[in-house]
Amino acid sequence: xxxxAAAKKPAKAAKAAKPAKSVAKASTTSSKxxxxxxxxxxxxxxxxxxxxxxxxxxxxAMHVESxxxxxxxxxxxxxxxxxxxxxxxxxxxxxxxxxxxTGGKLNVSENCLDRHLNGPRKTKAALIWxxxxxxxxxxxxxxxxxxxxxxxxxxxxxxxxxxxxxxxYMPMIPEAAIAMLACTRIGAVHSVIFGGFxxxxxxxxxxxxGASIIITADGGYRRxxxxxxxxxxxxxxxxxxxxxxxxxxxxxxxxxxHIEEGRDVWWHRELEYVDAKCPAVALDSEADLFILYTxxxxxxxxxxxxxTAGYLLHAQMTCKYVFDLRDDDVYWCTAxxxxxxxxxxxxxxxxxxxxxxxxxxxxxxxPENDRFWKIIEEYAVTVFYTAPTAIRAFMKWGDEWLKxxxxxxxxxxxxxxxxxxxxxxxxxxxxxxxxxxPIVDTWWQxxxxxxxxxxxxxxxxxxxxxxxxxxxxxxVGIVDDLGNEVGTNEQGKLVIKKPWPSMLRGIWGDKKRYQxxxxxxxxxxxxxxxxxxxxxxxxxxxxxxxxxxxxxxGHRLGTAEVESALVSHPSVAxxxxxxxxxxxxGQGVVCFVTxxxxxxxxxxxxxxxxxxxxxxxxxxxxxxxxxxxxALPKTRSGKIMRRLLKQIAAGETLKxxxxxxxxxxxxxxxxxxxxxx
Ligand code: PRX
Numbered sequence: 001x002x003x004x005a006a007a008k009k010p011a012k013a014a015k016a017a018k019p020a021k022s023v024a025k026a027s028t029t030s031s032k033x034x035x036x037x038x039x040x041x042x043x044x045x046x047x048x049x050x051x052x053x054x055x056x057x058x059x060x061a062m063h064v065e066s067x068x069x070x071x072x073x074x075x076x077x078x079x080x081x082x083x084x085x086x087x088x089x090x091x092x093x094x095x096x097x098x099x100x101x102t103g104g105k106l107n108v109s110e111n112c113l114d115r116h117l118n119g120p121r122k123t124k125a126a127l128i129w130x131x132x133x134x135x136x137x138x139x140x141x142x143x144x145x146x147x148x149x150x151x152x153x154x155x156x157x158x159x160x161x162x163x164x165x166x167x168x169y170m171p172m173i174p175e176a177a178i179a180m181l182a183c184t185r186i187g188a189v190h191s192v193i194f195g196g197f198x199x200x201x202x203x204x205x206x207x208x209x210g211a212s213i214i215i216t217a218d219g220g221y222r223r224x225x226x227x228x229x230x231x232x233x234x235x236x237x238x239x240x241x242x243x244x245x246x247x248x249x250x251x252x253x254x255x256x257x258h259i260e261e262g263r264d265v266w267w268h269r270e271l272e273y274v275d276a277k278c279p280a281v282a283l284d285s286e287a288d289l290f291i292l293y294t295x296x297x298x299x300x301x302x303x304x305x306x307x308t309a310g311y312l313l314h315a316q317m318t319c320k321y322v323f324d325l326r327d328d329d330v331y332w333c334t335a336x337x338x339x340x341x342x343x344x345x346x347x348x349x350x351x352x353x354x355x356x357x358x359x360x361x362x363x364x365x366x367p368e369n370d371r372f373w374k375i376i377e378e379y380a381v382t383v384f385y386t387a388p389t390a391i392r393a394f395m396k397w398g399d400e401w402l403k404x405x406x407x408x409x410x411x412x413x414x415x416x417x418x419x420x421x422x423x424x425x426x427x428x429x430x431x432x433x434x435x436x437x438p439i440v441d442t443w444w445q446x447x448x449x450x451x452x453x454x455x456x457x458x459x460x461x462x463x464x465x466x467x468x469x470x471x472x473x474x475x476v477g478i479v480d481d482l483g484n485e486v487g488t489n490e491q492g493k494l495v496i497k498k499p500w501p502s503m504l505r506g507i508w509g510d511k512k513r514y515q516x517x518x519x520x521x522x523x524x525x526x527x528x529x530x531x532x533x534x535x536x537x538x539x540x541x542x543x544x545x546x547x548x549x550x551x552x553x554g555h556r557l558g559t560a561e562v563e564s565a566l567v568s569h570p571s572v573a574x575x576x577x578x579x580x581x582x583x584x585x586g587q588g589v590v591c592f593v594t595x596x597x598x599x600x601x602x603x604x605x606x607x608x609x610x611x612x613x614x615x616x617x618x619x620x621x622x623x624x625x626x627x628x629x630x631a632l633p634k635t636r637s638g639k640i641m642r643r644l645l646k647q648i649a650a651g652e653t654l655k656x657x658x659x660x661x662x663x664x665x666x667x668x669x670x671x672x673x674x675x676x677x
Pocket of ligand 1: 529
């Protein structure tokens with residue numbers, strides 16, 4: 001379908017479920033089925049009728065304005081936030097440093113809570129929570145406000161001030177969101193650590209951020225088991241010279257835990273000492289809001305820094321335009337609060353907009369494979385946002401699990417985290433969305449703070465497998481190494497050519513790395529680390545990471561991080577880690593390992609190394625396979641040839657130039673090697 005046609009007739013797409021064109025066979029490498037995807041799904045007519053943006057022409061006009069006249073566009077949008085002091089300038093840009101809404105002051109928790117208390121939202125459900133064992137809690141905006149104020153006073157009682165860093169290492173319970181909002185209320189900078197990270201990872205983040213306080217729980221539930229969160233914190237704090245003075249522990253599971261006198265305090269006891277009055281501090285637009293650690297191409301995770309006003313605006317705006325959230329929606333994002341998706345789309349975006357947000361603690365297949373569908377039916381969820389890896393798992397478990405439940409409340413579906421294969425998209429569309437719900441495939445990153453490439457659901461026709469077109473203010477380029485735009489359907493590097501409000505403001509404590517990682521490949525442009533192509537309709541197809549970062553079940557993992565965990569084991573001499581295609585997880589982790597003199601390789605060592613990586617980084621990084629080898633393929637200058645290892649890991653015949661290889665025999669040995677050697 002041409003862009004023109006899309007612009008003319010979006011609202012007439014009454015029979016949205018029918019694809020406009022069929023799939024044609026052609027040459028592309030983007031999906032397993034090697035198809036160029038030509039099916040086009042126009043926005044559902046029922047959806048279009050109520051949508052805030054309901055035509056391609058409207059989307060295009062807004063996008064053009066946002067790029068040509070960002071001051072006007074974002075100045076207008078920003079008026080929807082509640083300011084303690086109005087801003088005087090929209091953007092101050094000296095690459096790579098952006099300042100948005102300078103001169104203004106506001107508070108994030110006030111925008112997410114207080115401002116909803118003066119009308120009917122006061123008694124509306126802000127947060128609906130279900131624990132994995134089945135408990136339920138509902139917080140109205142008024143109740144959530146009260147709990148946030150109380151916990152902010154607990155932080156103050158422990159001398160947490162504006163700018164201080166607070167680590168949050170919690171299960172998916174309302175207290176995680178309460179702790180985050182409490183930090184923002186007093187201007188403290190939170191750093192949430194995903195519960196699947198280990199003691200070592202906590203230690204690294206504590207030391208890097210210089211946090212003086214950790215908020216945690218005794219444990220959390222995951223697939224019926226208890227995750228020993230407090231024990232991990234205790235182990236992390238065995239390290240000498242940590243700056244942590246206080247650990248606040250929420251009682252979730254009631255299991256026995258160690259309490260360190262003088263350091264550890266119980267959440268519920270602390271609340272007894274405080275009242276529920278806590279004014280929100282007016283903060284500069286550019287005040288640090290949070291740090292979130294993510295993997296890069298070195299062994300050391302980066303502390304991505306986000307700031308106040310621009311981030312909040314983008315989170316709110318995307319909830320408004322991409323999810324088109326309304327007061328009567330029940331919105332559910334299945335991400336964990338420990339990832340950026342949980343930050344922007346469980347807490348800040350939906351609450352700023354006054355929405356009702358559902359939060360679930362546990363696994364999708366506990367106690368049975370229909371837990372998600374059961375939740376959707378029970379709470380009549382209307383907007384559902386999940387990851388392709390979860391969709392592929394549901395497909396595998398079979399349609400009978402869905403058939404047991406009424407999913408007719410759904411009106412919009414979303415995905416995030418990795419490219420969605422067209423097969424999974426179609427299944428999601430038909431089986432979950434009943435053929436009537438638009439799907440927003442949202443491309444973005446920890447660094448971008450919010451959606452960057454995504455369909456606007458009432459305006460942009462979708463095609464299975466593409467995130468479609470850029471969001472407002474996002475100027476995308478797909479370029480070759482010299483920065484020239486590549487041709488239609490040619491693969492290039494994805495760059496963003498203009499600053500946007502929720503862009504990262506830096507890497508915590510490392511200005512140089514910030515500049516080098518994101519802004520030095522192409523002068524003045526942000527390089528995202530992803531490859532992409534643009535089709536004839538201008539739709540953007542994300543190919544995936546082109547740096548040494550893996551995407552395992554939607555989670556980012558640096559190959560260098562896993563390698564450094566492996567070489568910290570006494571038996572390992574050298575390690576190289578690559579990804580291989582995986583039907584469920586998108587990518588699996590394959591480790592090529594050489595051992596020290598005299599060490600016996602085999603299944604035992606392979607299992608031990610997998611356990612070792614889990615211990616060092618956390619269960620998120622568990623290798624799928626360890627292959628032992630006498631040597632790794634290297635160039636004559638000593639660089640490991642990852643390209644070859646990737647092909648070996650995927651079981652492919654080797655392609656490309658091997659003449660630079662130092663020892664050609666290594667390849668034959670590696671191809672034959674396995675974890676049982
Ligand atoms: O490779 C892209 C992939 O996830 C990376 C960002 O990972 P992270 O910072 O952990 O954030 C994940 C949640 C926003 C990107 O560089 N990615 C994310 N969304 C998509 C995607 N790849 C394709 N399509 C998407 N919709």
